[in-house]
Amino acid sequence: MNTTPNVHAMIVAAGRGSRFGASVAKQYTMLQGQTLLQHSVARLAGSAYIDKCLLVVAADDSTVQTLNFSLPIHYAMGGAERWQSVQAGVKAIVAAGADDSDLVVIHDAARPAVPNHDIEQVIEAAMLEPYGAILATPVADTLKESYLQSTAQSELVEETPIANPTISSSIHPYAKRTINRRHMWQAQTPQVFRLGQLQKVLHYVTEHELTITDEASAFEYLALPIRLVTGSRQNIKLTYPDDAILLAAIINAQS
Incomplete structure (x- = not known):
């Protein structure tokens, strides 16, 4: 197993964010003068392991190429479901000549406040695993x-x-x-996986018409171990309008 693999970053930004209820796609919500997508790319740019980013966007997205980003950007067209967008991104990474043992860092556009330390931790954990690792937090509430x-x-x-x-x-x-919340965790992103193994589990999802809510779920269907790395509770996802208030406060406190 290659423990010093190349690292490929991907942000999935093809969704519309229907629960957020805004007239624009959620990833283009403005926060402290930049879109969520720009903030999320900037977080990945802070990692010593990441020097470029693949954005998976909707085919009719007319906004993304009007923005400036902190990393060199490449694009892939997403699908109707999140896993289809990830699959499109994986195909683009493979087509660019990546190795099966390389790592794919998958991040949500709607998580603009992930601490840089957490990104480094989950990548370094995944380097020691045959399948991958994800950020997550133990459930604290009843x-x-x-x-x-x-x-x-x-x-x-x-x-x-x-x-x-x-x-x-x-x-x-x-x-x-x-x-019982003893063994319950709330999944976050980034989620980091070996490229070849990610290809296999996404093929399994397609073949069996399964429903997954994150990429780790695909590995769980095949009982393949994905390491949990404790992440910060600052790494919240913009899902509802009230979340924007919390995120603005967190980003302001981090700066």
Whole structure:
């Protein structure tokens, strides 16, 4: 195993950020005079291991090439799903002549406050692993599984966990049980993987039509070990409008 591989950085920026609810794509939200995407590229630029970056963007993106970045930039066209965008980025990296043992650093455009130290830590951890490593934080809050119930009729509506707590004026979420958080972690990015192994697991996802929410999930389907590297709680993701207030405060405090 090559423990001193080349490192290829990729930022996935092809999504629209529907939960954020803005009229522009989330990665172009302005924060302290720059877009989230520019901030995220600048964070990667602070790593001694990274000297260029691949941006995976939507085919109709007319904004990205009007921006200035802290690294030399290359582009790939993304897909409808995140994993399809990552797959497009991986194909571009392979086409450029990368080796299977090289590392791919995958970062979210919507995580503009990741500390430089964390980026170095996760890359260095991945260099010692056959598959890769990701930044993550242990869950600190009490976790509740919920169910939905109609208050008007006192009828159970649904027993599955929900993402959106606002359903209707008569249907509300209720606590079903507390989940043991002892082994629970919240995944962050960057996530860093061996290029050849990442290709294989993404092919498996495609072949079996699986749903994944991050690249580590693909490795989990095949029971392949991905190391967890404890990251900073400053590395939050812009998902909802209120997150912008927190991110602005964090970036200001870091500068």
